[in-house]
Amino acid sequence: MGCTITEKILGKHVSKGEVKSGKHILASVDFMVANDITAPITIDILEDIPNAKIKGLDRIALVPDHFTPNKDIKSAENVKKLRKFARDYGIKYFFETGRAGVEHCLLPEKGLVLPGDLVIGADSHTCTYGALGCVSTGVGSTDLAGALLSGKIWIKVPETIKLEYTGKLKKWTYGKDLILMTLKDLGDKVSIYRSLEFTGETISDLNMSQRFTMCNMAVEAGAKNGIISPDEITEEYIKDRAKRPYNFYYSDSDAEFVETRRYDVSELEPQVALPFSPSNVKNISDLGEIKIDQVFIGSCTNGWYEDLKIAAEVIKGKKVADHVRLIVIPPTPEIYLKALRNGILEVFAKAEAVIGPPTCGPCLGGHLGVLGAGERAISTSNRNFVGRMGHYKSEVYLANPAVAAASAVVGRIAHPKEVN
Amino acid sequence: MEMIIKGKSWKFGDNIDTDVIIPARYLNLTEPSELVKYLFEPLRENFASMVKTGDLLIAGENFGCGSSREHAPIAIKASGISCVIAKSFARIFYRNSFNIGLPLIICPDIVEEIEEGDEIEVDLKRGEIFNQTKEKEYSFPPFEKLMMNLIEHNGLIPYLLSGKFSI
Structure with a gap:
């Protein structure tokens, strides 16, 4: 064997x-x-x-x-x-x-x-x-x-x-x-x-x-x-x-x-993990209307240069919805510099996102974007346990960078095709 | 490490993750006496103040899932909890616990039947659990050699320093 x-x-x-x-x-x-x-x-x-x-x-x-x-x-x-x-x-x-x-x-x-x-x-x-x-x-x-x-x-x-x-x-x-x-x-x-x-x-x-x-x-x-x-x-x-x-x-x-x-994935649509487990996953089309307060694009899961590029393509020329905070964190100095040189950070800044320094940041509710009671976030990170990003009565949804970017623009969890 | 454990049981559910055992915002602390104040804060505030030395945690599936923070078993041990019995454990939590001399027991049957507050007695060497309140006995498979050695030496570092470490 x-x-x-x-x-x-x-x-x-x-x-x-x-x-x-x-x-x-x-x-x-x-x-x-x-x-x-x-x-x-x-x-x-x-x-x-x-x-x-x-x-x-x-x-x-x-x-x-x-x-x-x-x-x-x-x-x-x-x-x-x-x-x-x-x-x-x-x-x-x-x-x-x-x-x-x-x-x-x-x-x-x-x-x-x-x-x-x-x-x-x-x-x-x-x-x-x-x-x-x-x-x-x-x-x-x-x-x-x-x-x-x-x-x-x-x-x-x-x-x-x-x-x-x-x-x-x-x-x-x-x-x-x-x-x-x-x-x-x-x-x-x-x-x-x-x-x-x-x-x-x-x-x-x-x-x-x-x-x-x-x-x-x-x-x-x-x-x-x-x-x-x-x-x-x-x-x-x-x-x-x-x-x-x-x-x-x-x-x-x-x-x-x-x-x-x-798995035959040729018909797979964007997936979203609902609170309070990364395995509590639904097709985006089955979600219904879920309003959000915050979006995080970054982390060891989905902060890679290509991820920032995908998110920037979705958000380019648009603004983050009035009631939403978009936090973008390039995870390393090299990715930060590449995103800066290629105009990706400018796209986020013009969309009125906040761009953070390389760090784990909001992913684990430690600092830079902690959620209050009753607040809801969509994040490109990896965990959505109770209190993961802040207050025990906050909620985290997990998705890919394109969905996160589209959601920031629309103000609720949204398929990227809605904004492109 | 005592091989006979006696105490009251505290019962938790399935998929208790390390973020609820000790929330990340307290991970700037490293002292067991500090960490223990926030043990299970999202689920039961001031939990540690209710625990008596020797008490046991009982939990469902996948206890300790999530992050690798050793702060979680450190806080549990510092509260006086002597051992955790669950249906299953997440793997990093599993090794972290044995590595600091906190024994974990997999015994789904007792988890199903026990009620919080039941007094129980565990014989770690024999693989036996007795629920004194319900007068019922359970058994669990003996620990593998390595895990038993980790328990007997009160963790990985004393075991390594003893010069007797072997797989």
Whole structure:
């Protein structure tokens, strides 16, 4: 019996023992990441250990992105802790505000996470990097401390669910709609502890940003990782960025999948996740009238350059509806600069959107666009749990960037064809 | 770590995510004693003040889904909760809890039948739960070797530093 791409990559990271689904393994880690809310706990743990010997200091990125630019004194103290730790231990990849961005957009862009890697991050959306053909998964702060002490991580080898997509996507539908539709189909339980492998002609046609969007939300299904086999699109994205050598792996033709699901997506329309779960998904045409107060375009899910471009095309020459706030956040300095140079930020500014600095911002209700009681937002981000963006009595709907932009103009959740 | 746990049960539903266990706006805090004040704030304000050391959380499917914030199991442990019993757990929460020495038990049967306030006793080694209030016994599959070692060492870091770590 052959191996899945996930089993193969994990197999390359163990020194002994069988890599078979369900077994615990101790795997060596290629790259690690932590942010301004998870790294402080890791640092506290390490600093409590007398004479701690820390390994892999050139294999970790510390990215202050959640509550930055520092939202309050406590957040500033946390970032100070990261900065001092980076300086004391000579950590190469500490990204200061101005050079930092949303970690899961920043690391691929910097060529720090690569095909064939095993990546762990103290952030659940670390699964984003699976779009590059690596095994990448979210862990906790203690896990990260353990990996910094030992260079390794304990992992249970996951079973894989194969998801096969056929058909050409219609205008105004994207990777976001594929993953929302898939979350609805899988529900909250089927994928727990498992790997999701996205395959098929529809996936092969997706650009990297849409592939990142899909793998990003694998965790919303409860999966350990989402992964897409690398191809020429991956190679084109990575070849001038990679900081290390990398390898492409693929599932064997006789690999064992716990389940295979096939989707014909040629008639798929834009999808919207309703409160309070990313799997509570409906076709946009089935929604009825849902008025909104705020729109957020950004995040590690859908803040990529191509996403901003799609949203700008929808909104160009129009204004945000009177009762609506549109918040646009390019997630990295590179994306910010490209959007600035190409006139995309001007489109948003003329539409009377507010443009924020690279940060996670409103996605997790921390700062820059927190919702009050009774307010409703549509967002290109990844979660819509109770209180996710602010007050417990606020609501978040999740959609693709074109739907978000159209909704900002119309003032209710709207199909992009209504404004184009 | 004590292998026998006794306490009162506190019952929660399905898909309890980490945003309701500890809302993101409190993640600028790292001290357990600070985090615990906001434990379950969206669902039950001042929850921690009602908990007695040793009490147990009971929950439905997919407990701890969402973000990787270790602040969630840290706050639960700091409240005095000794263990969580659920129908299923989200995976990052699962590893985070064992990594800090908070045992999690998967036992759907007791979740179905228990009522909040029932007094229960758990034998972690034997895989047995006794609902003293309802006088009913349940069993759960023994912990895998790694998970048991994590419990016995009170978490990953003490286990690694013991020099005995093995898979």
